Amino acid sequence: MAGRPVNHQRRAELLDAAVDYAVEHGFAELSWRPVACALGVSTTTLVHHFGTKEQMLEVILGRLRERTFAATSEAVGDQPDLAAAARAVWTRTSDPRQWAEFRLFFAVYGRALQAPRQFAEFLERVVADWMRSLVEAQGPDTDPAVATRTATLVIATIRGLLLDLLTTGDRDRVQDAAETFLATLEHKARPQRDARPR
Amino acid sequence: MAGRPVNHQRRAELLDAAVDYAVEHGFAELSWRPVACALGVSTTTLVHHFGTKEQMLEVILGRLRERTFAATSEAVGDQPDLAAAARAVWTRTSDPRQWAEFRLFFAVYGRALQAPRQFAEFLERVVADWMRSLVEAQGPDTDPAVATRTATLVIATIRGLLLDLLTTGDRDRVQDAAETFLATLEHKARPQRDARPR
DNA sequence: TAATTCCTTGTACGGTCGTTCTAGTAATAC
DNA sequence: GTATTACTAGAACGACCGTACAAGGAATTA
Structure with missing residues (x-):
């Protein structure tokens, strides 16, 4: 039997x-x-x-999320603070070898805004992964409200810059803007922890 | 005849x-x-x-661009500096009544990344419109390189925040992050023009 | 009035889609 | 060996797609 x-x-x-x-x-x-x-x-x-095809799409998205999270998590990894984490994430996302994957990623966004459930859930999870990584990178002594708002801003900015990069392909201009943003982040972090422990 | x-x-x-x-x-x-x-x-x-259906899509996108540009242009309009312009744009884009339009806007992004020509051209024009508005808002005495990089960052950040807003609908969190960004922008602008002419 | 062009419609064709049905083969448990 | 199940394949179904065709009514010019 x-x-x-x-x-x-x-x-x-x-x-x-x-x-x-x-x-x-x-x-x-x-x-x-x-x-x-x-x-x-x-x-x-x-x-x-x-x-079903819908089920296949779901498992494909699931695996894509695993990849993305693994990449982000590895990049953030043991960075000492938010500024370093943000720079690490940006360095990784601006790597042309990752573009194909991110293109699909943004394609999901496009669909999520018009065919809600299926794709929106995927994005919520991905962003939740990012948020978690970046909130943790700010250390346990940071005000949760500040940490949330900062993580939201960092994710949004990197995502927006990446979108620009993918659509225009103008690496120099986008990299310039990214540097400006990262510099602001690092400048903010400095006075708080002037001589930080290694 | x-x-x-x-x-x-x-x-x-x-x-x-x-x-x-x-x-x-x-x-x-x-x-x-x-x-x-x-x-x-x-x-x-x-x-x-x-x-053709493709032609219909093209004229639809053209008209959508007209609307978007008109909205942005009106918002930026006669704002005194970049920070004010950015705030005006954000105020307008975060208005829920505009969400449906922006949803379609981002759906175009999703397609542009996978069916290049047709949609990519649309996005290039839209972003060019935004860039022009925001570069002009910085005044004629700004270094063009700085103006470009700043405009790129502002557009990317607003776009990323808007994407977050549309997918999560969490207005408070996103608004918090936006305020942080706009405050940075305004803080930067202040020392340069302490007592600016009206 | 007559001719011409626009506007609109219903119908039909070829193509792709997701899915189901039928059937054959290979691998494991009894 | 036999039964049961996973795996694979081909054919076909109904639905939707973009598009082309034929034809009739409306509006304008000659």
Whole structure:
């Protein structure tokens, strides 16, 4: 009364390949047939492993979030203060090798604003991840209200600059603006902790 | 050898109605049939007036840009300096009555990052409009390099905050962050022009 | 009035979409 | 070996899409 066991690894393989395809081709061509063709399987195989297309999109977004969070978390990591954390995040996000991933990321924003539930939830979680990292980077002795407001501003600014970077590709101009912002952040942090412990 | 003259006003009516529909329903349902149904005409009528669907999208974006630019331009208008201009723009963009329009605006961003030409051009023009307004707001005696970098930062920050506002709807938190940013801007401007002429 | 052009409509075509059905093969448990 | 189940594939269905075609009424000029 038992048959063949489920091969979870097979599903994971297909999922990773699907995420790569989504990052490269965006949502425009994210249909069963093109994806199946690119992955070298039939549409039925994808349906078998992911169920509905909506469900496939959900797991793709989930995995994309894992990647993004891992990248941010690693960048913020053990930075001593907010200014350093912000600079680390910006350095990582402005890396052209990450652009494809962020392009998809902003494409999700576009959809979240018009097809609420599905994408909005994804974004809430991603931003929550960012917020958590950046609030923690400000140390436990910071006023929570100040920490929240500062983290919100940092995320918004980096996101806006990144959006500019992705649409215009003008690295010099955007980098200039980013430096201005980061300098402000570092200038603010200095008087508070003049000789900070290592 | 002449017949009925072209009724340009009719086309303008349909276009405005189409823009309203797009602002309200987004791109998801922006197909000939739903739009035609909402406007109370047949799809063939729309095809007759706009040609291809791509062409209709182009004129819709054009009109959306006109609206956005008019709003920004009016807000910046005769503000004395950059800080005041930025505050005016933020005040206007954070008005919930403008949200639907900005939602569509960001939806265009999402598409521009994956279906380049058509939408990217729209965004370049819109941002160029913003940049021009904000560079002018800094007065003619400002170093162009500084003016560009500052305008870039202001636009990016406002855009990022607006994106946060639209996705989370948390007005208090975002407003807090915006105030922090605007205060920095105003603080910077003060020492340069302590007693400025009215 | 007659001719011409605009405006509008209904219908239909080819294409892609998500999904379902049917069926065959491979791998495990009994 | 046999039964059960996972995996894969191909074909087909209904729905929606953008677009083209044929045709009729309305408005203007000659």
